[in-house]
Structures are given as C-alpha cells and as structure tokens.
Amino acid sequence: MNNPSSPASDSREEPSTAVDPKTSAEVEGPADDELVVRCQQGDTSAYDTLVTRYRGRVYGMIYNMVKSEADAWDLAQEAFIKAWKALPKFEARSSFYTWLYRIAHNVTYDWMRKRKLQAEGEFDETVQRNIDPRARTVPSGVARPDDKLAHTELRVRIEEAIEKLSPDHKAVILLKEVDGHQYNEIAEITGVSIGTVMSRLFYARKKLQSLLKDVYESQ
Amino acid sequence: MKASEDQWNRWIDGVLPADEAAAVAAMVAEDPESQDDQAFFARLSGDMKATIPAERTPPFADFFNSQLQKRLWDLEHPEPLEKRGGWKLPSWLRLSWAVPLGAAAAIVIGLSQIGLIGDRAVAQGSQIVSTYAPDASVSVETTFNADANAMVIRLTGVTPLPKDLILSFEPASKESSSVAGEVDEDGLVTLEGTSSLEVGTLPRAN
Numbered sequence: 001m002n003n004p005s006s007p008a009s010d011s012r013e014e015p016s017t018a019v020d021p022k023t024s025a026e027v028e029g030p031a032d033d034e035l036v037v038r039c040q041q042g043d044t045s046a047y048d049t050l051v052t053r054y055r056g057r058v059y060g061m062i063y064n065m066v067k068s069e070a071d072a073w074d075l076a077q078e079a080f081i082k083a084w085k086a087l088p089k090f091e092a093r094s095s096f097y098t099w100l101y102r103i104a105h106n107v108t109y110d111w112m113r114k115r116k117l118q119a120e121g122e123f124d125e126t127v128q129r130n131i132d133p134r135a136r137t138v139p140s141g142v143a144r145p146d147d148k149l150a151h152t153e154l155r156v157r158i159e160e161a162i163e164k165l166s167p168d169h170k171a172v173i174l175l176k177e178v179d180g181h182q183y184n185e186i187a188e189i190t191g192v193s194i195g196t197v198m199s200r201l202f203y204a205r206k207k208l209q210s211l212l213k214d215v216y217e218s219q
Numbered sequence: 220m221k222a223s224e225d226q227w228n229r230w231i232d233g234v235l236p237a238d239e240a241a242a243v244a245a246m247v248a249e250d251p252e253s254q255d256d257q258a259f260f261a262r263l264s265g266d267m268k269a270t271i272p273a274e275r276t277p278p279f280a281d282f283f284n285s286q287l288q289k290r291l292w293d294l295e296h297p298e299p300l301e302k303r304g305g306w307k308l309p310s311w312l313r314l315s316w317a318v319p320l321g322a323a324a325a326i327v328i329g330l331s332q333i334g335l336i337g338d339r340a341v342a343q344g345s346q347i348v349s350t351y352a353p354d355a356s357v358s359v360e361t362t363f364n365a366d367a368n369a370m371v372i373r374l375t376g377v378t379p380l381p382k383d384l385i386l387s388f389e390p391a392s393k394e395s396s397s398v399a400g401e402v403d404e405d406g407l408v409t410l411e412g413t414s415s416l417e418v419g420t421l422p423r424a425n
Contacts, residue, residue: 037281044288044291044292047291048284048287048288051283051287052284055276055277055280055284056274056275056276056277056281057273057274059275059276059283060272060274060275061273064271065416069278072277073277073283076277076283077283077286077287077290080287080292081287081290081294084291085294124339136371152270154270155270155271158266158267158270159270174271177263177264178267178268178272179273180268180273181424183228198225198228199224201224201228202224202228205228205231208263209259210255212263213259216259216262216263219367
C-alpha cells in the first residue's frame with residue numbers, strides 16, 4: 001500500500017471525538033490557560049487544581065499502557081512533576097491537556113523501553129500476559145466508580161490482543177479508540193508525523209483484526 | 220489500485236469527503252479480505268470504548284495530590300537529609316476509612332523513588348516522601364535517625380496487635396524491591412528498601 005508522508009498539518013479535519021474535560025459538566029473553576037499562567041507565577045494551588053482535573057485521564061492513559069496500578073501511580077506522579085518543571089517553557093501552541101498528555105506518554109514510553117516490554121513475536125499466540133481485570137497491587141478500600149465494568153470475556157480478549165502490540169502500536173490505538181484523540185493530536189502526543197501515526201494505526205488495527213476476528217465471527 | 224494507509228484509516232473512521240469515501244469503498248470492494256473492515260472496526264471501536272475506561276481515579280486520590288505537593292515543595296526547598304526532623308501530614312489530608320476489625324489500619328506509605336524513576340540520585344539511607352493513613356484515628360510520624368542512617372516511622376493510634384499477629388510489609392508492586400522491616404514493642408517501625416508499601420497484619424507463624 002502507498003504510504004505517503006503527510007505534513008504535520010492536515011486539511012481534512014476530523015470531527016472532534018475527544019472528550020474535552022473543560023466542557024464536562026463536572027469540571028468547575030478557572031479555565032486551563034488561566035491556571036497555567038498562575039502556575040507559571042509559582043502558584044502551586046493552581047497546579048493542584050490542574051492535577052485534580054487531569055489526574056484521572058493521565059492515570060487512566062498510563063494504566064492502559066502498563067497494566068499496573070502501582071506503576072501507573074508512580075508514572076503519573078512523575079509526569080506531573082515533569083510538567084511542573086516544564087511549565088515555564090509552555091507556550092500554549094497546543095492545549096495544556098495535549099501538552100500534558102505528551103509528557104505522560106513520554107514518561108510511560110521511556111519506562112516501558114527500560115523495562116523491555118516490547119512484544120516478542122507479535123503474532124505468537126503463545127506469548128500471553130495473564131490479565132486479571134480484577135487484579136490490584138494496592139488495596140483500594142473504597143469502591144471506585146471507574147472500576148465497575150463488566151468483566152466480560154470480550155473485554156479480556158480485547159485487552160489480551162492489545163497487550164500483544166508493541167508500545168508504539170498500543171499507544172496509537174489506545175489514543176485513538178479509547179482516549180478519542182484526533183490524528184494530529186496523536187502525532188503531537190507521540191512526537192511523530194501524521195504519516196507515521198497512520199502507518200502505526202493501520203498496522204495496529206490489522207493486527208487486532210487478525211487476533212479478534214474469531215470473537216466477532218462467533219457472535 | 221489499493222487505498223493508502225492514510226485513506227484506509229480515514230475511511231474506517233468515516234471522516235473522508237463523500238467522493239473520496241466512495242473511491243476508497245470501491246477499492247476496498249475489490250479486496251475480499253477487506254470488504255467487512257468498516258463494519259468490523261465499527262464494532263471493535265465501540266467495544267473498546269465501552270470496555271476500556273479512558274479515565275481512572277488513582278487509588279487514594281487525595282494522597283496522590285498531597286504527595287505530589289510534597290515532592291514539588293521538596294524540589295523548591297531541597298535540604299540535607301540529616302537536617303530533616305519529624306514531619307507530619309496536616310490533618311486535613313486524612314480521610315475516614317473503615318478500620319479492619321481487630322487489626323491495624325492499613326497504611327499506605329509512599330517512599331521516594333530512589334533509583335526507580337526520575338533523576339534523583341540515590342540518597343544515603345531511606346527517604347520517605349510522605350505518609351498517608353486512611354483512618355483518621357491513626358497518625359504517622361517519620362524521623363530520620365542519623366546514627367542508623369534510616370528513616371523511622373512511628374504509628375500512633377494503631378490498635379494493639381494480638382500476640383498471634385505480626386505486622387506485614389508488602390510491596391505495592393510485584394516489581395518493587397523487597398522490603399525488610401521490624402517493629403519494636405513501642406511501635407517504632409524500621410524499614411529498609413524502596414517501594415510503595417501496604418502495612419497490614421499477618422498471623423504469627425507458630
């Protein structure tokens with residue numbers, strides 16, 4: 001198939017599918033840009049507001065990549081620390097949310113690379129990670145609303161298939177299908193061109209199709 | 220002629236202009252293996268959105284924020300480890316939490332990410348970033364013992380342990396390094412190792 005390199009900007013716009021936390025009914029308080037200005041002036045309480053606003057999305061994105069509560073916790077902390085350090089250089093060329101997501105992605109990706117979590121034999125059906133949707137590494141003590149998901153066989157199959165992707169392919173498929181980012185946002189978050197995003201997305205989708213075809217054919 | 224990867228993805232996502240979408244559909248129709256792609260990925264996309272949450276509340280979310288604030292404060296106000304005295308969390312950071320009957324309250328102790336993440340150099344001895352007791356009746360105080368070169372954790376308000384139980388220290392992550400710890404009769408806990416920990420109780424081995 002042809003794979004022409006695409007410019008960073010693309011004239012064919014996607015309709016926005018990402019959920020913007022700023023438009024959620026649950027979000028209150030100042031807008032991100034106002035909080036960022038206050039943070040750049042050293043206001044840590046403003047940063048605490050941003051952390052509260054985005055910790056769920058950052059932690060969720062990282063957890064979906066590393067599948068460990070404790071590691072996702074640590075990495076999310078690290079992402080917010082790095083974001084605080086980099087705030088003086090934030091120039092609002094993108095939204096704070098996208099910029100934060102890029103930092104979280106880079107922290108996670110670097111950690112995964114160090115932990116050598118590259119998939120071995122991507123089409124090797126014998127390479128499996130036992131994923132127990134109910135597994136916890138820290139006690140919760142309190143029921144979490146976002147954990148009240150049906151632990152269906154389909155979910156397990158989907159997660160197992162995603163775990164067989166390399167970090168590059170896993171990242172783009174999760175950013176697109178779960179987080180609802182647009183192609184240009186994925187390019188910015190992962191630090192690659194839109195052409196590379198499209199290539200990775202194509203490969204990831206085709207691989208998931210081969211791994212999950214039987215699931216949908218049986219339904 | 221086949222659709223490019225760019226065109227195929229946009230066609231799957233339904234964001235192509237009508238004329239381009241029709242052209243891609245015609246190309247796909249010539250490929251027996253791809254004819255059901257759009258329907259397949261429409262279902263898969265829906266199932267992924269329905270089964271994989273994009274947003275998750277971190278465990279002990281208030282502790283997440285307070286530990287972060289502590290670390291940010293430390294960044295701005297570094298001081299030698301030996302000069303650190305006792306440090307307590309303000310009471311407003313504690314939450315009420317059900318205490319397991321007949322056992323010590325589970326306490327999450329966040330330890331510094333020594334050698335694990337970030338660019339912080341390995342410090343001499345242990346370093347505890349912050350502590351958090353979900354049970355408001357339990358307080359946690361940490362002091363650094365220069366002679367022992369170790370951080371000492373004092374738990375106050377913990378239900379006295381029955382003689383047939385001992386404190387357990389479990390790493391929060393399977394990948395965390397092992398932790399060794401001991402507690403004396405006064406409740407002083409000495410820990411060595413780095414990790415996030417769960418402190419609970421175990422039956423004493425007979």
